[in-house]
Amino acid sequence: MSDNLWVYGINAVKELVNVNKRKILQVLITEKNFYKYQNQPEFVLLFKQKIRQINFKDFNKYFVEQVNHQGIAVEISKPTLFQEQNLLENITNIKQLVVLDQITDVGNIGAIIRSMVAFGFNDLIVTEHNSVSDYGHLLKASAGMSEHLNIYKITNLTKLLNKIKPHDFWLAGLDGNAKNDVSYLKKYEKIALILGSEGKGIRSLVKKNLDLMVSIPISSKVESLNVSNAAAISFYALHN
Known part of the structure; x- marks a missing residue:
């Protein structure tokens, strides 16, 4: 079982970046989204990370099940809930x-x-x-x-x-x-x-x-x- 977690979807990724509690390991993004978001202030930290541009249909290879990834996902170390x-x-x-x-x-x-x-x-x-x-x-x-x-x-x-x-x-x-x-x-x-x-x-x-x-x-x-x-x-x- 991987110790990492994929977070996907525009709003989830944006909030993850803004809160800035997690170390981002890599970013997957479509070419369309890359040019759409690269100059937006709320995504500045994201574009300082290791970025891989991939085809939209190839996204689901990274998930166990089909998800609504919206053409953007980030890999982070898997968070653990408090006890x-x-x-x-x-x-x-x-x-x-x-x-x-x-x-x-x-x-x-x-x-x-x-x-x-x-x-x-x-x-x-x-x-x-x-x-x-x-x-x-x-x-x-x-x-x-x-x-x-x-x-x-x-x-x-x-x-x-x-x-x-x-x-x-x-x-x-x-x-x-x-x-x-x-x-x-x-x-x-x-x-x-x-x-x-x-x-x-x-x-x-x-x-x-x-x-x-x-x-x-x-x-x-x-x-x-x-x-x-x-x-x-x-x-x-x-x-x-």
Whole structure:
């Protein structure tokens, strides 16, 4: 298994370059994109790297599956997600945590990450099992916004929540049937907001360890919101 990772797509590559946290090993780009982007300020650092111009149809030779690479990709050393110990070491500096309880749809996770960055959230917890595993897909789905977050991969979510609770965190789950409005959480200084998986919601074992459940008031004509939409509304409510 390669220790390197290909990041692809215009927005993901641009954000990767702008954040400048990763060492770029090489760049693949079509001739058309080379001349299109070589003089654009946001790509200046990219064009200082080792660049290979290749035919558009040859791009997929570099990926395990067919992807929407948009004629540009960069190879970096494969990033590793932070672990539980990293989170606990930094817990006193964190006031808001977003926790994804086995959400598997990379599109939803990407949208949640973009909303987190938009509303000033910095720390994300994902589960090791039944969750995102390919950081390249995550970068692409979030248009590179994942580079702005601290992402922690946790083996046992229930145990982790019990470890952060003594640090004055209120553990709140988002549930359509809850009585309290999500804006109710603004009264608490430190919040961990747990979002459940598509269709199943928050697992019962996790839910038993939460302090409260909150909901987003919506029209009775709509049964529920997509998890990424619900997340964005929740982040906005807490941000304001």
